[in-house]
Amino acid sequence: METTPPPLTTLETVLLFAGLLALLTVFVGYMKKTGRKMAPPFFSLDDCDWFVLSFYVLEKTVLSDAVSLVVVGKSGVMERLIKFEILISREWEPLTGSVMNEGELNGEEVRIIEETLNLQGGAVVIQSMGRKSDLFIRHLDKKLGTKFNPRGMRSEPIEFGAICLGGDPNGIEHSVVRIKLFADKGEEENYAEVYLNVDLANRRIDFNEKDYYYREPLVRYLAG
DSSP: OOOOOOOOOHHHHHHHHHHHHHHHHHHHHHHHHHTTTTTTTTTEEEEEEEEEEEEEEEEEEEOOOOOEEEOOOOOOTTTEEEEEEEEESHHHHEEEEEEEEEEEEEEEEEEEEEEHHHHHHEEEEEEOOSSHHHHHHHHHHHHHTTTOSSSSSSSOOOOOOEEEESSSSSTTTTSSSEEEEEEOOSSSGGOEEEEEEEEEEEEEEEEEEOOGGHHHHHHHHHHO
């Protein structure tokens, strides 16, 4: 004959709810600490089918010569966490130049100066943080269909040349900044470009595709 267990006493009910609340608090703290709750899906395509790689800034550290950003995103159906570090130089130098455009004047082709550019040049470094960084490059390879099957991200610092296209790179903590990155191993077939958009007020980092033909060299550059 089955017996019905006695109902919980008031004290037992209070202790039960207190335990559940404690577990929930620990879980929420874990989600915030790891960035899992705030991390966006890292890969998407825009209306023109250019890729956009989006990340949440989990940690920011101002160093003497750079701003260190630890960024996180979610990858794949299981939403596994990916993570790596971005170091953005605090020393940007002015660059000047002119944009040239071909046109016609009196029936003859000529080169016309459209505008003078006043830009700033600096450096950006991506640094692996272990297995979560390796997961990022493997998923990026699959998403882009580059089929390199890399084991992971390069362990040494991955350096990019950088030109600021908008915002104040010397005041990156207080300005939305748009940067063009240049990956170059000294060989034309391994040259790549990608845009980096930094919005620290909203703890948001985006890498935006520059051109489709840079996909393979970019993955090779990150994977080593």
